[in-house]
Amino acid sequence: MNLNTVIIGAGISGLSTANFLSKKITNFLIIESSDKVGGIIDSFESEGYTCENGPNTVLNNNMGVQELIDDLNLSEEIIYPDEQGVKNRYVLLNGKPAKIPLTFYDFFSTSLxxxxxxxxxxxxxxxxxxxxxxxxxxxxxxxxxxxxxxxxxxxxxxxxxxxxxxxxxxxxxxxxxxxxxxxxxxxxxxxxxxKRKSKPKIFTLLGGLSKLTDILKQKFDDKILFNTSISKIEKTSDGFNLIINKEEKISCKNIISTIPTYSLSSLIPDNKLKHLLAKKDYIPIDVFHFGYDKKSLKNKIDGFGLLTKPQDNKSFLGILYSSNIFKHVSGETNFLFTILVGGKRQRNLCKKNPKEIENIILKEINSLLKINSKPNYIKHYRWKRGIPTYDLSISDLIIEIVRFEDENPNFNIHGNFHKGVSVSDCILNSKNLVENKF
Ligand SMILES: Cc1cc2nc3c(=O)[nH]c(=O)nc-3n(C[C@H](O)[C@H](O)[C@H](O)COP(=O)(O)OP(=O)(O)OC[C@H]3O[C@@H](n4cnc5c(N)ncnc54)[C@H](O)[C@@H]3O)c2cc1C
CATH class of the missing domain: 1.10.3110.10 (protoporphyrinogen ix oxidase, domain 3)
Incomplete structure (x- = not known):
């Protein structure tokens, strides 16, 4: 198979790259090692709840995101939160939720x-x-x-x-x-x-953010090779040979990698970069979804959610009040919380039995939010390698990526580990890559 471009990975970085690239060329293929698209974007619907194991919202803060929405005709389907309902965000003060100051007046009057x-x-x-x-x-x-x-x-x-x-x-x-x-x-x-610009809005889609990657999957259905592993990438005189599924060979002029560093390190034909990619650390996160019958919540749950700091001694990093952000995620009668656990602060929690963590955080949340009832819905998901770290060594990695791309102008290294972790950063980087290189 002789192709112009191979995109490796069908997460949002790979699929949005395909979207922008398709306006310039058609002779490309996307190689995905798993059996599904979306990567970290991972929504599911069950028992009347719509849950997100990965990102809960996308910020429409750049031209790439808007162009993608327009290309996929999604303007009518996008769901924005009720601004007033999610205005307040909370941290803990002496063990109790306290509003984060938002206005000048709040700032001077806050006891935080x-x-x-x-x-x-x-x-x-x-x-x-x-x-x-x-x-x-x-x-x-x-x-x-x-x-x-x-x-x-x-x-x-x-x-x-x-x-x-x-x-x-x-x-x-x-x-x-x-x-x-x-x-x-x-x-x-x-x-x-x-200059004051209008505040960018966050959004989701009915059915969750996987809808976005599912629509992209439909658009590029005939161009995605699922369950395909690349065992080797070899440089040739006019591009690259990729050995897939141990024996088949694909030749292409350009490669766009969007896969995590731990996958790319074994494929990249460059020893210095290989070493730095392999060293990159990813932070584990456990995600819990707790649903409650609304009637059983005696106290009003206000705002977007609550975040903790180490001194609070809580076993969770933050709680999203998901039903306040997007009402449809739990229907009229239920209320959904999404809880993030672990992170660098409590890595070890993400090795424990999920049931054990569930019991601990349920106790903490019930006490904080004064909930006396049991959830009617509980789900858990573990990201062993969730979010790439952006520590001070990132500068060395970026220097090596730039050096490698200068020496190999047809091998482009994209993904969420060096130019921004948010979905909107990934989409903007896809647009910029295609505009600058194709
Ligand atoms: C718990 C959590 C919550 C988050 N919340 C938010 C949020 O609210 N808003 C926000 O903007 N961002 C959020 N993020 C960050 C954001 O979701 C990710 O940074 C972004 O989705 C990454 O997309 P990607 O395409 O670069 O990588 P990935 O989604 O990791 O996609 C990479 C793809 O490559 C495939 N792959 C891997 N190895 C190979 C290989 N060798 N060959 C072929 N394919 C391969 C994978 O299967 C995957 O499909 C969150 C992240 C996490 C973990």
Whole structure:
């Protein structure tokens, strides 16, 4: 088989690349090692609940996402949350849920931060910009004080990366904030000077986010090879040979890899990069879905959800109040919570028997949210390697990827481990890759 391009992996990075590439060429194929599309995007419906084992929402914050929605004619099918219903987000203060301040007035009146901390935050405008990259803990503590870091930034970033701020690269995980600091010398001044754009919205689809990858599957049905493993990639004079399923050979001019580092490391024909890819760490996450009869919830469950920090001593990283975010996920009579457990903070929990964790977190959640009843629905999913870490060594990996791509201009390395972890980052990176290289 002689192809122009082979895309490896049929997650959102691979499928959205196929979408943009299909506007330029038709002679391509997608190779997927499993029997399904979507990768980490993994929705399921059962007993009247719609659950997400992977991403719960996608942020429509870039041209790539909008173009994909338009290409697939999804504008009418997209479901946005009720803005008021999800406005409030909570962290814990002395063991009780406390609203994260959102407005200027809330910020000054909140008891989450001490008076000293509020003054310290305002002093940020006088702190010189960083000359080199550092970790998130040191970046935020230096600019805004350690109380702000410990009480608000830690829970917030845990909800996205499940990582430890001591190890996370500020430049790569706080990209916008880092850029404001570098450009204006102060994040606060940068935010004031920045032109106000309308706030991007999060969305899902009826049936869950897998609907998005299922529609892409239908679009490229004849171009996806499922259950196909690549045992070797060899360079040739005009491209590459891929040995699949141990014996068959596929020749192509271009490769776009969208697979995780631990899969790519065994295939990449470059020793230095192979070593760095193999070293990359992924953070485990357990996801629990608890459904309750609404009538049994005596207290109103308000807002988007609740996030924890290490000092709270809870066994979960955060709870999404999924039915507040998207009403349809549990129907009229039930209420769905999605709970994230583990992360860098509690890696060991993700090795325990799920039933054991379930009992622990049920107790904690019932006590926090004052729930006296039992859930009528429980499901669990374990991601042994969930989210790639973005620690300070990411710069070395990026340098090696750029070097490798310069030496092998037809081998493109895409995926969620070096240019942003969110679904919207993956889609934007697909669009940029196709526009720049094809
Ligand atoms: C629990 C959790 C919650 C999240 N929540 C959010 C959220 O709310 N919003 C958000 O924007 N993001 C969220 N994310 C992040 C986001 O979902 C992922 O970063 C994104 O979906 C990754 O897509 P991808 O296509 O790059 O990789 P993947 O989804 O990992 O896809 C890679 C594909 O390649 C295949 N593959 C692997 N090895 C091979 C091989 N050798 N040959 C062929 N195929 C191979 C895999 O089977 C898979 O289909 C979350 C992640 C997790 C784990």
């Amino acid at each position: 931060l001490s008076f000293f901390s509020k003054v310290r935050i305002l002093l940020e405008v006088f702190i010189p910009r960083h000359k080199e990259n550092t970790n998130v803990k040191s970046f935020i503590s230096r600019r805004f004080g350690s109380e702000f870091h410990d009480k608000l930034i830690v829970p917030f970033l845990t909800g996205i990366y499940a990582d430890d701020t001591k190890f996370m690269s500020a430049k790569h995980t706080l990209k916008n904030i880092w850029e404001l600091e570098q450009k204006y010398g102060s994040v606060i001044i940068g935010m004031i000077k920045m």
